[in-house]
Amino acid sequence: xxxxxxxxxxxxxxxxxxxxxxCEQNLNHDAMYWYRQDPGQGLRLIYYSQIVNDFQKGDIAExxxxxxxxxxxxxxxxxxxxxxxxxxxxCASSTDRSTDTQYFGPGTRxxxx
Amino acid sequence: xxEVEQDPGPLSVPEGAIVxxxxxxxxxxxxxxxxxxxxxxxxxxxxxxTYSSGNKEDGRFTAQVDKSSKYISLFIxxxxxxxxxxxxxAMSETDDKIIFGKGTRLHILP
Numbered sequence: 768x769x770x771x772x773x774x775x776x777x778x779x780x781x782x783x784x785x786x787x788x789x790c791e792q793n794l795n796h797d798a799m800y801w802y803r804q805d806p807g808q809g810l811r812l813i814y815y816s817q818i819v820n821d822f823q824k825g826d827i828a829e830x831x832x833x834x835x836x837x838x839x840x841x842x843x844x845x846x847x848x849x850x851x852x853x854x855x856x857x858c859a860s861s862t863d864r865s866t867d868t869q870y871f872g873p874g875t876r877x878x879x880x
Numbered sequence: 881x882x883e884v885e886q887d888p889g890p891l892s893v894p895e896g897a898i899v900x901x902x903x904x905x906x907x908x909x910x911x912x913x914x915x916x917x918x919x920x921x922x923x924x925x926x927x928x929x930t931y932s933s934g935n936k937e938d939g940r941f942t943a944q945v946d947k948s949s950k951y952i953s954l955f956i957x958x959x960x961x962x963x964x965x966x967x968x969x970a971m972s973e974t975d976d977k978i979i980f981g982k983g984t985r986l987h988i989l990p
Contacts, residue, residue, distance in 0.1 A: 871923035
């Protein structure tokens with residue numbers, strides 16, 4: 768099965784803890800993205816990567832970090848510096864950065880207790 | 881003015897009706913237009929992808945782009961309860977990031 772997987776589906780974190788969300792794709796896509804979705808706010812871009820070992824900040828990168836050591840994987844770390852981390856996190860990928868459409872994973876719901 | 885405007889709904893229509901979902905935008909440089917469907921607690925899935933102006937049809941779905949009015953539409957014919965979801969419009973310039981609308985919640989009433 769080709770596609771994008773995210774794990775875990777639900778994640779709970781105590782305040783002050785860092786947590787890492789997993790995103791894996793076997794579509795051979797070059798570009799990968801992380802979005803955050805909050806009620807009434809639509810999708811907001813956190814980070815994106817067009818190629819291995821390179822990534823760029825999106826619109827709301829503060830309090831987050833990423834790595835892109837392999838083409839298939841783009842993990843997102845939500846650090847304790849993120850003031851309001853409770854949200855639905857979506858990972859996406861596309862064949863390149865420009866005009867190709869993005870395909871989304873199933874999402875991870877993060878709740879800070 | 882926000883780049884992409886989309887009525888959040890909810891929009892409730894009876895089963896079998898034609899549904900019209902719309903987005904307006906302000907950036908005349910947008911060339912690529914997409915519609916995504918998102919079920920509750922799931923990731924968005926691509927429904928339609930169009931370039932520039934015109935219509936595109938796929939089964940019960942028709943996407944329409946009117947660049948002169950900066951207005952895009954998604955029509956759903958013979959709507960089914962399984963069409964109940966949030967529909968997100970999205971668009972981009974050449975070689976630039978995709979901008980998403982906030983989504984319209986649609987309920988199809990059996």
